[in-house]
Amino acid sequence: MVGQPTRVAGEFIETVAGGEKVRAYLPAPLPPEPPLDVAQFLGIYDRARGAIGALDGVTTLLPSTPLFLFMYVRKEALLSSQIEGTQSSLSDLLLFETDETPTVPLDDVIEVSNYVGALDHGMRRLRDGFPLSLRLLREMHEILLKSGRGAGKQPGEFRRSQNWIGGTRPGNALFVPPPPDRLMACLDPFERFLHLDDRTMPPLLRAGLAHVQFETIHPFLDGNGRLGRLLVTLLLCEAGLLREPILYLSLFLKAHRDDYYRLLQEVRSTGRWEAWMEFFLTGVAETAEQAAETARELTAMFERDRQRIQAFGRSAPSVLQVHNLLQKRPIVSIQGAAKELAMSIPTVTKALNLMMGERIVRETTGRRRSRLFVYSEYLALLDRGTEPLAR
CATH class of the missing domain: 1.10.10.10 (Winged helix-like DNA-binding domain superfamily/Winged helix DNA-binding domain)
Structure with missing residues (x-):
């Protein structure tokens, strides 16, 4: 990319995992140095910011915002879990919640249902004045993995062993996050960044940076992807950009998985934060625009059916x-x-x-x-x- 700043995004260190030496990655603290070249993605930032504002406005016009949220949150939970490999459908989740038998393995549906519970808990805590923090992320993680496949993966606790992404073991993995003994050295500055009060770092940019950093640290044994996607919405709600947790990126990320994983790696290897932010903001803009259109379609459909019922x-x-x-x-x-x-x-x-x-x-x-x-x-x-x- 023309004008791409030269920066060190982190460093590799040698560690032992599974009886073999591996190169684990330690990300540099946020924000990036040198600072983001916002001019490279200013156009898509403005579009994303406008789309968020329009979406927030549409929710106030809905005849029943809680009903829309009830279903939209379930759609997001489903999509986010599908990225991790579950095979549930929206009908399966609704059947499960109606005490009927879903058509897929029960663990798949429980995983999606837990996601809904984790988000509800996080939003309730934020509305009660609790800060978005490591403690809140642990609380949400405990709910996310309280049952189903993840129940044996230390719900609510930061990992005490090495994990990895891709491959069958750390030695042939695509990416090895920080060793457990270096985890808090990465998480403490990450938590400080979540609370950063800097007018040059608006909430949308902070959310994009925080998502990558969380995925790179990968602090839990399981559920990092789902919690990292929830983090974006929670940040925007805490900052006041959204009154309701109604922006979710999972549909965009599901459709662009290859680009998503490639750009995460490029940030880690070459510090290409600007390329990531352009992708992230495109996802925010498209997702917000689609959600606003869905809300309008639902409102019209409900009213049309009410007229027929009259x-x-x-x-x-x-x-x-x-x-x-x-x-x-x-x-x-x-x-x-x-x-x-x-x-x-x-x-x-x-x-x-x-x-x-x-x-x-x-x-x-x-x-x-x-x-x-x-x-x-x-x-x-x-x-x-x-x-x-x-x-």
């Missing part, structure tokens, strides 16, 4: 109650909806049958008992881009 006459009030529930849970059973809404089974059955007649919902099982109904268009809209990655 034509049901005396049945309309009860059907609208079931429709409101479907906005929160796009897959429901008659028994589950009746219990949650404190309505009779015949009333719920009639409401769902009326909506089936208008093709607002469809029945998915073909059974006479224990039937499941899905809010088809809603789920299809949210399902965009969530096809599991090929193994």
Whole structure:
């Protein structure tokens, strides 16, 4: 890249892992030296900043921001876990949360559900005034790995052994993060950077730098990728750029995995922070623009379906109650909806049958008992881009 500053992004040190000598990497503290050449990515920074502002504004216009967040967070949890190799679908997660049987291994779905819990915890703590800190990251990690495949990987604790990325052992790995005895020497300045009060380092840039640094330090035995992606949204919420945790990069990173991993390595090997920031900000801009458009589409869809339901006459009030529930849970059973809404089974059955007649919902099982109904268009809209990655 023309004008690329020459900088040292870190250093390799020799250590022993698994009985063999390996070269582990120690990142230089943030911010980079020399400072970022913002002129190289100023155009995409302005676009990303504008897209974030527009997305934050759209959420205030939604008829029910909590309902949108409920589903959008689940989509992000799914995508983030898919990058790590799970095969769940959005329907699998919703079936799991409705106490129905998913179509994939249970550990896959539990992993996604834990992600939702970790984000909820992090946002609740930030709103209570707790700072974004190493302690909060450990708390979230404990929830992220509390059950499923990661339960045996020291949930909530920084690693005490060497990990690596790629390869079958440290000796043939693509990348070896800092040794465990050097971990806190990297994490302490990282935590200070999270709290940096510097007008020349706006939150969007700080989030982009922090994500790479966290992934490079790789402080946990498992879950670093998912927590590192959550870190971006938490930083923007803490800084006040977003009122709700509604920006997620996993769909962009899933679609550009090769570029993502290549640019992480280039930062480590040659200090190409500007190339990374251009990629990161492009992801922020595209993701924010897509999320704002999705919110607008959902708002229009809900209103259109409400208008159709109003034509049901005396049945309309009860059907609208079931429709409101479907906005929160796009897959429901008659028994589950009746219990949650404190309505009779015949009333719920009639409401769902009326909506089936208008093709607002469809029945998915073909059974006479224990039937499941899905809010088809809603789920299809949210399902965009969530096809599991090929193994």
